[in-house]
Amino acid sequence: MTLINDLGLHARAAAQVVREAAKYSSRITIxxxxxxxxxxxxxILDILxxxxxxxxxxxxxxxxxxxxxxxxxxxxLFAHGFGEx
Amino acid sequence: MNKVxxxxxxxxxxxxxxxxxxxxxxxxxxxxxxxxxxxxxxxxAAKGEIQQAIAEVSRGAGALLLTDMFGGTPTNxxxxxxxxxxxxxxxxxxxxxxxxxxxxSKEITLTDLAEEVEQQGKEAITRAGVLLEPQKxxxxx
Numbered sequence: 616m617t618l619i620n621d622l623g624l625h626a627r628a629a630a631q632v633v634r635e636a637a638k639y640s641s642r643i644t645i646x647x648x649x650x651x652x653x654x655x656x657x658x659i660l661d662i663l664x665x666x667x668x669x670x671x672x673x674x675x676x677x678x679x680x681x682x683x684x685x686x687x688x689x690x691x692l693f694a695h696g697f698g699e700x
Numbered sequence: 701m702n703k704v705x706x707x708x709x710x711x712x713x714x715x716x717x718x719x720x721x722x723x724x725x726x727x728x729x730x731x732x733x734x735x736x737x738x739x740x741x742x743x744x745a746a747k748g749e750i751q752q753a754i755a756e757v758s759r760g761a762g763a764l765l766l767t768d769m770f771g772g773t774p775t776n777x778x779x780x781x782x783x784x785x786x787x788x789x790x791x792x793x794x795x796x797x798x799x800x801x802x803x804x805s806k807e808i809t810l811t812d813l814a815e816e817v818e819q820q821g822k823e824a825i826t827r828a829g830v831l832l833e834p835q836k837x838x839x840x841x
Binding site: 627633660 | 725
């Protein structure tokens with residue numbers, strides 16, 4: 616996914632991801648392949664360390680029984696720029 | 701097991717503002733209180749306020765006191781409440797530490813929590829430039 620909102624993955628956006636991730640039992644990670652860093656989607660502080668600004672690419676990975684649903688709802692947040700567009 | 705509670709204690713309004721900032725990020729936080737100690741406040745009054753805040757948040761699971769600066773009055777007063785397994789103090793509070801404390805949902809003992817929050821606070825201090833552009837900056841160095 617590409618970050619399309621001006622502020623990128625900032626604190627409140629990260630909080631939205633965490634709240635969404637908490638609804639699923641799957642293990643969800645968000646990665647910046649270009650920097651080789653991975654974040655647990657349940658940790659705001661982990662996500663902030665991705666330092667993913669506008670235009671940066673992240674990879675969302677989910678593993679578990681509800682992985683597909685988790686991927687779809689979290690991708691939606693990114694696709695809609697966390698409601699900031 | 702109840703969640704461990706937290707009390708942020710600082711000079712001036714820093715504690716209150718740290719808690720507000722954390723709430724802007726994670727939403728309402730119920731188990732953390734802020735105690736601001738004025739520059740000219742009476743020590744006994746400040747002690748009373750901290751004691752009450754600890755009683756409100758600990759609910760049998762203990763309380764973690766986050767203070768602004770080692771050696772300062774808020775820390776020195778907070779230190780009077782230290783009791784292994786019941787009240788722990790971590791100094792040098794920053795916003796990531798408050799967010800960490802607010803968002804820990806797993807069951808965790810007070811001692812483990814204090815260690816995690818201390819670790820988080822240290823990790824949160826970075827030269828952002830090195831984090832964002834590692835190769836470039838290291839070459840410059």
